Every structure is written in structure tokens, then in C-alpha cells.
Amino acid sequence: MIKPGTTVKLTLLAAAAMALCQAQAAEPAAASLAANLAASGDLPTVIITGSMPLPTVEPPRDALAAPVQMASAQQIAASGALDISAFLRRNLGSVYVNEVQNNPFQPDVSYRGYTASPLLGTPQGLSVYLDGMRLNQPFGDVVSWDLIPRMAIASLTLMPGSNPLFGLNTLGGALALQTKDGKTSPGTAIEARLGANKRRAVEVEHGGSNAQGWHWYVTGNRFKENGWRDDSPSDVRQLFGKLGWSDARTDIAVTVAHADNALTGNGLQEQRMLARDYRSVYTKPDLTENRSTLLNLTGKHQAGAALLLSGNVYYRKIDTHTYNGDLNDESLDQSVYQPGAAERAALTAAGYTGFPASGANASNTPFPKWRCIANVLLNDEPAEKCNGMINRSHTRQENYGFSGQFTALADVASMRHAVTAGAAYDTSHATFRQTSQFGYLNPDRGITPVDFFADGTEIDDDGTPVDNRVDLSGRMRTWSVYASDSIAFNQDLTLTVSGRYNRSTVRNRDAITPGGGSGSLDGDHRFSRFNPAIGLAYAPAGGASAYLGYNEGSRTPTAIELGCADPENPCRLPNAMAGDPPLKQVVTKTWEAGVRGQWGELARWSAGVFRAENHDDILFVADNQAGFGYFKNFGKTRHQGVELALDGKAGALDFGVNYTWLQATYQSRETVNGSANSSSDAEVPGLEGNIVITPGKRIPLTPSHILKAHVEVQGGRDWTVGLAMTAVSSAYARGNENNAHQAGGPSYLGAGKSGGYAVVELNGKYQLTPQLSVFAQVNNLFDRRYATAAQLGATGFDANGNFSPRPLPAVNGDYPMVNATFHAAGAPRSVNVGLRYVF
Numbered sequence: 001m002i003k004p005g006t007t008v009k010l011t012l013l014a015a016a017a018m019a020l021c022q023a024q025a026a027e028p029a030a031a032s033l034a035a036n037l038a039a040s041g042d043l044p045t046v047i048i049t050g051s052m053p054l055p056t057v058e059p060p061r062d063a064l065a066a067p068v069q070m071a072s073a074q075q076i077a078a079s080g081a082l083d084i085s086a087f088l089r090r091n092l093g094s095v096y097v098n099e100v101q102n103n104p105f106q107p108d109v110s111y112r113g114y115t116a117s118p119l120l121g122t123p124q125g126l127s128v129y130l131d132g133m134r135l136n137q138p139f140g141d142v143v144s145w146d147l148i149p150r151m152a153i154a155s156l157t158l159m160p161g162s163n164p165l166f167g168l169n170t171l172g173g174a175l176a177l178q179t180k181d182g183k184t185s186p187g188t189a190i191e192a193r194l195g196a197n198k199r200r201a202v203e204v205e206h207g208g209s210n211a212q213g214w215h216w217y218v219t220g221n222r223f224k225e226n227g228w229r230d231d232s233p234s235d236v237r238q239l240f241g242k243l244g245w246s247d248a249r250t251d252i253a254v255t256v257a258h259a260d261n262a263l264t265g266n267g268l269q270e271q272r273m274l275a276r277d278y279r280s281v282y283t284k285p286d287l288t289e290n291r292s293t294l295l296n297l298t299g300k301h302q303a304g305a306a307l308l309l310s311g312n313v314y315y316r317k318i319d320t321h322t323y324n325g326d327l328n329d330e331s332l333d334q335s336v337y338q339p340g341a342a343e344r345a346a347l348t349a350a351g352y353t354g355f356p357a358s359g360a361n362a363s364n365t366p367f368p369k370w371r372c373i374a375n376v377l378l379n380d381e382p383a384e385k386c387n388g389m390i391n392r393s394h395t396r397q398e399n400y401g402f403s404g405q406f407t408a409l410a411d412v413a414s415m416r417h418a419v420t421a422g423a424a425y426d427t428s429h430a431t432f433r434q435t436s437q438f439g440y441l442n443p444d445r446g447i448t449p450v451d452f453f454a455d456g457t458e459i460d461d462d463g464t465p466v467d468n469r470v471d472l473s474g475r476m477r478t479w480s481v482y483a484s485d486s487i488a489f490n491q492d493l494t495l496t497v498s499g500r501y502n503r504s505t506v507r508n509r510d511a512i513t514p515g516g517g518s519g520s521l522d523g524d525h526r527f528s529r530f531n532p533a534i535g536l537a538y539a540p541a542g543g544a545s546a547y548l549g550y551n552e553g554s555r556t557p558t559a560i561e562l563g564c565a566d567p568e569n570p571c572r573l574p575n576a577m578a579g580d581p582p583l584k585q586v587v588t589k590t591w592e593a594g595v596r597g598q599w600g601e602l603a604r605w606s607a608g609v610f611r612a613e614n615h616d617d618i619l620f621v622a623d624n625q626a627g628f629g630y631f632k633n634f635g636k637t638r639h640q641g642v643e644l645a646l647d648g649k650a651g652a653l654d655f656g657v658n659y660t661w662l663q664a665t666y667q668s669r670e671t672v673n674g675s676a677n678s679s680s681d682a683e684v685p686g687l688e689g690n691i692v693i694t695p696g697k698r699i700p701l702t703p704s705h706i707l708k709a710h711v712e713v714q715g716g717r718d719w720t721v722g723l724a725m726t727a728v729s730s731a732y733a734r735g736n737e738n739n740a741h742q743a744g745g746p747s748y749l750g751a752g753k754s755g756g757y758a759v760v761e762l763n764g765k766y767q768l769t770p771q772l773s774v775f776a777q778v779n780n781l782f783d784r785r786y787a788t789a790a791q792l793g794a795t796g797f798d799a800n801g802n803f804s805p806r807p808l809p810a811v812n813g814d815y816p817m818v819n820a821t822f823h824a825a826g827a828p829r830s831v832n833v834g835l836r837y838v839f
Contacts, residue, residue, distance in 0.1 A: 067594065067608050067643055069093060069158045073180065076153060078720070080763045080777040080832070084153065084177070085109050085145040089726065090761065092158055093658035093708060094643060096728050098701050098789035099824045103227070103234060103265030105146035106288070108789075111158065112610065113639045113664035113702040114172025116143040118288075123618055124555070125171040125588075131179050131255060132312045133296045134167065138399050138428035138476050140558045141169050144318075147259045147292045151191075151203050151219045152240040154180040162553030162588040162612060164500040164531030165482055167424070169555040171588040172612060172639065181242055181253065182207035182215035188839040195832030199225035215253075217242045227264065228827050229279050230445075235262045248302075255296040263288045268822035270795045271750045278785060278825065280801075282327070283388070283445050289321040303406075311404035311422075320395040325447035327796045328438065331387040332805050333815040336368045337361050343374030350377055366802035369440040369448070376438070376452045383458050383466040387796070387803060388439040388447035391468070399428030399476075421483040428476045430559065436468035441803055471511035472521050474559040478504040496535045503528040504556045527556040527585045535592075544597035551590050557583040561618055561631045584616040584633050594643075603648025611640040619670070635668025637699060657709040664702035667695050672737060676792035676819035678748040679740035686747030686808060686816025691738045698732055698739055701789050703756070705729040719766045727758035728788075733821055735792030746808060749795075750821025757786030759826065776833045780826065787823035795820040 069092045081087035085107050089097040098108040101119060108117040114125030116136075124141035127134065136143055159166065159174045166174035185207040193201040201223040209215035223236040237260045244253030265288070266281035273280050294316040301309045338360040339347065347355050347370065355370040372386035405422025436454035439447040452458075456467035484498035503526075510521035533551035561583060594608025619634035640663050647656035674680040674691030682689025698704075705728070712722035732739055733752045741752030763777040794817040798804040808816040 067093065067160055067606065067645070071156050073154050073185070076150065076156070078722075078763075078765070080761075080775065081150070083145055083150050084148050084156065087150075087156075088158070088175075090724060091708070091710075093645060094160075094641075094660040094662070094706060095158075096703060096706055096788075099826065100268065100789050101265035101286070102229060102267055102824055103232065103263045104827075105234060105236065105261070105263050106265045107145065108701075109143075109145070110702070111173045112160070112612070112641065112660075113662060113699065116175070118142050118144045118146075121561075124169055124558075127166050127168070127170040127174045128177070129166070129174065130177045131296055131298055132403065133294065133314045133316070134401075134426065136169055137318060138397050138559075139395055139430040139432060139474065140561075141555070144290055144292070144320075146236055146261045146263060146290060147238075147257075147318075148177065149219060149221055149238040149240045149257065149259075151205050151221060152179045152217075152257075154178050154184065160610065161549070161551050161590040161592055162531075163498075163551050164533050164553055165484060165498055166553075167480060167500065168478065168502055168504065168553075170553040171555060171586065171614065179240070179242060179255065180205075180207060180217050180219075181244060182209045182217045183246070185217055189836060190839075191834060191836045193832055193834040195225070196830035197226045197228050199223075199830075199832060213245045213247050215244050215246065228830065229266060229825075230281050231284050232264045232266055232281070233262075234264065237261060250299070250301045252299045253297075255294070255298070257292075257294045259290065259292045261290045263290070268789070268791055268824055270797065270820045270822050272795075272799050272820065273797065273801060274823060274825055276801060278828070281445055282822070283325050283441070283447065285323065285325055285446070287321075287323045291319045293317050306409040308407040309405075310407075311402065313400075313402040315400040316398070318395070318397040320393075320397075322391070322393045324391045325439075325445075326389045326391055327441065328383075328387050328389045329794065329796070330384055332794060332796055332807075332817060334384045334805055336371050336385055336387060336805050337365050339370045339374050342378065343371060346374050346377040362802070362804065366800075367441055367443050368803065372438070372440045373450060376450045379452075379458075381458070382438045382450065382452040383454065386438040386440055386450060386452070387805070388441045388449075389454075390437040390439055390447055390449045391434065392437070393432065393434040393470075395430065395432050397428060397430045399426065401426035405482075416488040418486040418488075419484070422481070424478075424480045424482075426476075426478045426480075429473070430476070431473045432470060432559075433472075434468065434470040469512055470521075472559070473509050473511070475507045476504065476559065478502055478556075492538060492540045494537045494539075496537070497533070499530060499532040501528070501530045502554070506556065506559055506562060508559055508562060523562060525557070525562060529554050529585065529587070531587075544595050546595045547593065549590075549592045551592075552587065553590075554585050554587045556585045557618060557631070583618060583631065586617055587615045589613050589615070599648075602650060603646055606643075606645045608643045609641070610643070611638065613638050613667070619672075634666075634670055637665065638667050639664045652714045654712040654714070655710065657707075659708075660706040662702060662704060662706065664699040665695070666693050666697050666699060666737070669694055674735065674738065675817070676735050676748075676794060677738070677741045677752070678744060679738060679742070684811045684814075684816055685745055686819065687811070687814055691740070693737045697737060700732045700734045700736060703729045703731045705756075717767060719764065721762075721764040723760065723762055725758060725760045727756070729756040730754060731790070733790035733792050741792065746818060747816050748819050750790075750792075752790070752792055752821055754787040754790040754823060757784060757788075757826065759784060759786065771838050773836045774833070775836070776831070778829065778831050780829045783829035784826070785828070786826040788826055789824035791822045792819060793822055794818065795822075 076087050079087055079091060082104055088095045088109055095111050100108055106118050108115050111126060115122060116126040116128055120140045127136055128143050155178045157176045162171050188206040191203045203221045205219035207217040218241040221238040226233050240257045242253055242255045264285055266284050266286045269282050296312060296314040298312040303309050339355055375382040375385045403424035405420060407420045410417050437449045438452045439449040442448060454466050454468040456465040458466045480500055480502045482500035486494055486496045488494050506525040508521050508523045513520040514522060516522040531552040531554055535549035537547045539545040590612040592610050596606040598604045614637045616633040617637045618631055642661045645658040670693045671690050675688045677691050680689030680691050707727040710724040714720050730753050736752040743751050760781040761779050762781050765773055765775040767773045796803060806815045807818045
């Protein structure tokens with residue numbers, strides 16, 4: 001297991017070579033260059049905050065970095081984590097997960113309150129790289145964790161702050177993943193797993209090299225399970241291969257990866273439904289099919305004793321289909337039970353039988369359908385009388401780019417400089433299409449579709465066409481130049497200055513409403529900015545070390561945000577978009593400071609503080625009770641906190657603990673819709689109303705306290721047993737941005753927050769033979785029921801789980817809603833076992 005609070009220790013050359021704009025790791029060439037220069041003994045130890053580590057370079061003595069966290073392939077494998085996102089959640093400080101989708105491969109991974117999510121419309125604040133290739137997807141900056149093969153990862157590094165060298169979207173941090181090759185991971189292994197909920201998986205890897213300099217590595221993974229919730233299967237298929245050639249000065253490799261996955265994550269569940277049946281789902285299905293292929297060519301060349309050249313060229317194609325069965329919120333204030341005379345006549349003419357002639361009501365018809373079917377036949381009001389909806393989307397993305405840089409060492413004015421400079425280009429093309437089809441809800445919470453689409457052919461009560469179609473294409477391009485200089489004044493003190501200039505263009509074209517203007521997605525947008533960084537590290541020999549740093553990062557509004565930024569044309573994400581008044585890019589300014597030391601041979605400790613302020617942050621502002629809204633720039637938000645860590649080893653005992661106090665708050669005033677919030681200004685409880693966000697209010701889904709601890713006992717070479725705990729405090733629900741919601745009355749159920757929780761995991765490994773090992777893991781050892789996220793919203797069901805329109809008496813012709821807290825329930829206890837055989 002990774003030791004919490006692990007920091008990066010580097011030589012001067014290593015620090016410079018690590019400042020790769022695309023987070024590449026310089027391997028043999030950099031190590032050779034460092035070794036040549038370190039032989040003189042005059043290379044001081046230096047830290048660049050937020051740079052990619054050089055795992056092949058070992059520093060001459062200890063030093064302190066900002067709280068950079070690293071892990072090796074061995075640590076990832078030993079943790080038993082299902083994928084990279086699960087490893088981050090269990091092992092890295094200041095990381096927590098919101099399981100909004102409720103599929104193990106689709107979490108929102110947050111670090112210091114900044115998120116990398118697979119869900120369109122979620123503000124993305126972390127950048128993710130694989131061998132120097134950016135994994136944030138062009139359309140929405142989302143990160144699909146299911147496309148990253150766990151077994152192929154040789155190392156991971158999580159860098160804090162808004163370091164500009166990692167490019168756009170690095171607001172809260174950057175995650176750099178380095179993959180295996182045949183030189184460092186030779187041999188063949190097969191791993192098989194079985195577990196709860198019919199989990200079964202097989203992973204195979206093989207690596208090798210020869211005397212001519214060729215090296216190769218390949219791995220494949222097939223994973224299937226039924227999921228712990230009703231009708232929530234996952235099917236994951238991943239392939240990864242790398243072929244390369246290297247000598248003493250050059251290393252060239254080409255990587256090919258392919259994934260073809262089908263993931264069902266049925267989302268949040270209403271609190272009363274969870275109490276009745278913890279495995280239940282609100283509506284179903286929520287299916288995502290991801291298919292991805294990537295090619296990445298990387299190269300490094302040691303051009304001289306003090307000069308290293310490196311770069312990469314990549315291509316990636318992603319094809320994503322979604323199929324979501326949802327409740328039609330527009331039906332909640334309608335009469336949906338008894339068909340009228342005209343509707344009965346239409347049903348009879350169409351050959352239907354069994355519909356009620358009279359007397360249908362909530363008590364005898366808990367899941368109505370006949371008025372929906374009849375209104376489709378009459379082409380009258382299916383958008384109001386059908387209580388279900390099928391939303392389908394198809395996203396195609398192609399992106400490619402290149403980067404190149406040099407790293408050089410030089411002595412100027414009696415000071416040693418390590419300079420890195422380079423440039424990068426990224427371009428992409430994306431198309432997004434969506435349709436919505438009406439249907440009716442079944443007792444199993446599935447949706448039966450009917451022959452009527454939200455395609456503009458029906459007009460709703462206020463005269464607006466019911467049209468959820470989207471047909472958007474976008475082209476995005478970004479040019480970047482960057483540079484960094486680490487200046488060693490002496491053996492103890494080092495100053496690092498760096499900066500990056502980005503220029504991006506986003507060109508959206510709407511195939512449904514072309515030409516611009518209200519309701520059109522057409523738009524041409526340009527964004528540019530220079531982001532600076534400066535850091536000072538003091539690392540005296542044999543004493544505590546200290547660092548201080550300031551950096552700035554930015555992200556441009558995504559095509560989906562630009563396509564949903566008009567308050568006059570609100571949209572419901574990820575279901576529809578409309579209009580695109582320009583948004584400003586988000587700028588984050590981060591301060592870091594900390595100290596680090598060691599207690600003899602027993603343990604290492606570290607303590608740090610940080611403050612990051614987002615300017616022109618982008619907020620999704622709810623517009624009405626049905627969940628529609630739009631994106632807008634929101635003044636300022638702040639993420640600040642304290643991080644403490646302790647880790648060590650005593651004999652056969654390995655231990656570690658880290659703690660984070662996080663305060664993520666709004667720093668500007670804003671009025672937003674809060675119809676599900678009891679403190680709204682609604683005239684009558686349950687009707688539409690607004691809430692006011694004031695400075696200092698906590699941002700939803702961000703806990704105040706995160707505590708992680710682990711202990712591991714090694715019984716010689718034969719067995720290992722480990723125990724790990726993750727504890728997270730309560731967090732406010734989405735919809736409770738003013739932190740003022742209180743449960744009370746028939747219209748407001750639930751506290752408007754997710755409770756704190758602590759989850760314990762037990763894992764063990766036994767080496768049966770030199771080739772064969774067996775391992776086991778118990779997740780959620782004490783079978784706790786908990787939630788990782790919450791959201792306020794109108795519920796469409798009563799306490800018995802039956803569909804419930806018009807739940808409360810009308811007030812002046814309007815029907816108040818029953819609003820509840822929806823939770824992202826955590827998985828119950830599960831046991832998984834496996835075998836690994838090494839050839």
C-alpha cells in the first residue's frame with residue numbers, strides 16, 4: 001500500500017526533466033544523464049512542485065516536495081483495487097469519491113474538491129495523462145476510468161495544485177500514469193478473480209526484451225459482474241500493447257490500447273426506497289457503452305552530456321453510446337390514470353383491450369400507462385401524460401496531437417540551472433447526438449417506450465416545442481509553449497520558475513438550428529492565457545525541509561458548457577443543450593507551503609497547507625423544478641485546507657495515516673433555483689422557488705474531513721495481511737448550495753446531506769509456491785450502509801414505491817411536489833478471491 005504523504009526526492013537534473021508539459025517520464029536517457037553529472041558530486045537536491053517523477057533517478061539525500069504522491073505497480077497490485085480510481089480512493093491523501101453513477105468503473109474522483117468525472121456536465125478540475133497523452137476527453141473534459149487498464153500501469157503520480165506545466169484543466173492537480181515495458185516488466189503472468197455478485201475476471205500480461213534493444217509488453221483484461229444493485233451489470237474488455245527499441249542514448253516506443261466496455265450504473269436512489277430495499281434502483285437502465293482506440297509514439301534521446309530531447313505523437317478515437325431510462329418529471333403534476341372518452345375510443349380503434357372504463361386511480365393503478373398510449377394515438381399530450389422517458393446519446397471523438405521539449409543543464413554566474421522548454425499541439429473533432437423518446441414506467445422501474453419522440457412536434461402548456469434533440473459538432477484546437485528553470489543557489493536552496501501559454505479555439509456547429517442566434521449551438525470561441533508558477537525549496541542536510549510555492553492554471557469552457565449557457569434557453573444535462581452566450585475561462589491561483597522530516601529510522605512525517613481560488617468558476621444554475629438549467633461564470637470559489645501525514649515501518653509492521661481538513665466554499669453571492677430546498681422563497685412549500693448563495697457557504701459534495709489509515713503485517717516471504725480504513729465526514733447535497741435545507745412537512749424529506757462514514761477493508765496474500773500466489777479481499781468489512789454523495793430533488797414515488805403524481809393538494813392550480821434527498825449508496829460487504837501464476 002502506498003505510504004500516505006509520500007514526497008518526491010530529486011536531483012537537479014531530475015527535477016528539470018520531470019517538468020514535462022504532458023507529464024511524460026524521462027527514463028533511461030534521463031537516468032544516464034543524471035548519473036553522468038551527479039558523479040561530480042555538486043548536484044544539489046531540488047524540488048519542482050507538481051512535476052512528473054523520474055523513477056529511475058535516486059537522489060543523493062532527502063529533500064521535501066509539495067505533497068506529491070506516488071505508487072508503483074507492485075503497490076497497486078498489492079492493494080487489490082479493481083481499477084485506478086479505486087486505488088486512488090483507498091490509498092492517496094485528500095482523495096475521495098462520489099459514486100453518483102453507482103458503477104465501480106464510473107466514479108467521480110475528487111482531490112481537494114476538484115474532480116475528474118466520466119459524467120458530462122460535471123466541472124472538471126483535474127488533468128489526467130497516460131505516457132504523456134492527455135486522457136481528458138475533448139467533449140466535456142471527462143475522464144472515463146474504465147478505459148485505463150490497471151495491470152498496464154507501472155507507476156502513478158498525483159501532483160497537487162494548479163501547476164501550469166500540465167496544461168489546461170489542471171486546477172486542483174494532475175495525475176500522471178506511466179505504463180510498463182518489457183525491460184522493466186519481463187515475464188508472463190496470469191491472474192484470475194472470483195467474487196460476490198458473480199464477479200469474474202481474467203488478466204494476462206507478458207513482457208520481454210532482447211540483446212538487439214527491442215522490448216515488448218502486452219496485457220489483456222476481461223471482467224464481468226452482475227453488480228450489487230438490481231440490474232447493474234458491467235462488462236469490461238481491455239487490451240494494451242507496447243513495442244519499443246532502446247540503446248544507451250535513445251528510447252523509442254509505440255503504444256496501442258483498445259477497450260470495449262458496457263457499464264450499467266443506475267444512479268442515485270431516493271432515501272425511502274433505500275430504506276425499503278438497499279439494492280433497489282430509482283429507474284433503469286442507465287447504460288454506457290465505451291469503445292476506445294489509442295496510438296501513442298514516444299521518444300527520448302540523450303543528445304549530449306547535459307541535453308535531453310523528448311516528445312510524443314498520439315491519436316485517439318472514442319465512441320460512446322448511452323441509453324437511459326428516466327422518469328418524466330413533466331408528468332408529476334398531471335392526471336395520468338383514467339382515460340377519457342376520446343382516449344378510450346382511440347385505444348379501441350387501435351385494437352387495445354383491458355383498459356379501465358372508469359375509476360382508475362392511484363390506489364388501484366400504481367403504474368399507469370393507458371393515458372400515455374392513448375395520447376400518442378391522438379398525438380395530443382404524451383409529453384405530459386407519459387411518466388417515462390428514454391434518453392439516447394451518441395458521442396464520437398477523435399483527437400490527435402504532439403509535443404516536443406528539451407532539458408538542459410548549465411552553470412551561469414556560479415549557479416546551476418536546469419532548463420526545460422517545449423511546445424505542444426492538440427486538436428480534436430467531436431459530434432454529439434441525442435434523442436428522447438417517451439414511454440411509461442413499469443413496476444420493475446424499467447421504461448417501455450412508445451412511438452413518440454421529443455422532436456419538436458408537440459407544443460407544451462406555455463407554447464414551447466417539446467424538443468430534446470441535439471446534433472452538435474465541435475472542433476477544438478490548443479497550441480501551447482512552456483518553459484521551466486530550476487536555479488540552485490547552493491546545496492540547500494533552490495528556486496524554480498515556470499510558465500505556460502495556451503491558446504485554444506472552440507468551434508461549435510448545430511445541425512438542427514444552424515446559423516447562430518437564440519436556441520442555436522453555433523459559436524466560435526477563442527481563449528488564451530499565460531499561467532506562471534514559482535517555487536522555493538529549502539532542504540538542508542540532515543534536517544527538516546520546507547517549501548513554498550505559487551502557481552496558476554486555467555481551463556477553457558467545454559463545448560457542452562458553451563452549448564448550455566443561455567438563461568433564456570435552459571437545458572437539462574446530459575439530455576439537451578441550447579444557446580451559447582460566451583463563458584470566460586476558469587483561472588485558479590494556488591498557494592502551497594509545508595514542512596517535512598523524519599523521526600529516526602522509524603517514521604517520516606509531513607505537514608502542509610494550501611489555498612486555491614477559482615476565478616470565474618463555472619456553475620450549473622438550476623432554472624426550474626424539472627431539473628433544467630444553464631452554465632454561467634460564478635465569481636469566485638475557494639479550496640483551502642491542511643494536510644498531515646505519517647508513515648513508517650517497524651520490523652514486519654508497515655503503517656501509515658494521513659488526514660485532510662478541507663474547506664471548499666463559495667466566495668460570491670448568487671441566486672439560483674432551489675425548489676427542492678426547504679429554505680427557498682417559494683410562496684407555498686413544494687412549489688418553485690429560489691435560494692441565495694452567500695460567501696462562505698460550503699460547496700456540495702465536499703467533505704470537511706478525510707482520514708485514511710493502514711497497517712500491514714508481513715510474515716516473511718509467505719504471507720501478508722493488511723487492514724485499511726477510509727473515513728469521510730458529511731457533505732451537503734447538490735441543491736443545498738445555501739447549506740440551509742431542513743427536513744420538515746410533507747414537501748421536504750431528508751436532511752439535504754450525506755452522512756459521514758468509515759469503511760474498513762481487509763486483504764491478504766499467501767505465496768503457495770515461487771510461481772503461484774493466492775489473495776483475498778473483504779470490502780466494507782463491517783457491512784456499513786453509507787452514501788458517498790447526495791442530491792435534493794422531487795420524487796416521483798410514494799413511501800410504498802408506487803408512482804405518485806399530484807402528491808399534494810393543488811394551491812391556486814399548482815401542485816406542490818414532495819422533495820427528498822437522493823443518495824449514492826455505497827456497496828455492502830463483499831468478498832473477492834484470486835490466483836496469480838507467474839511463468
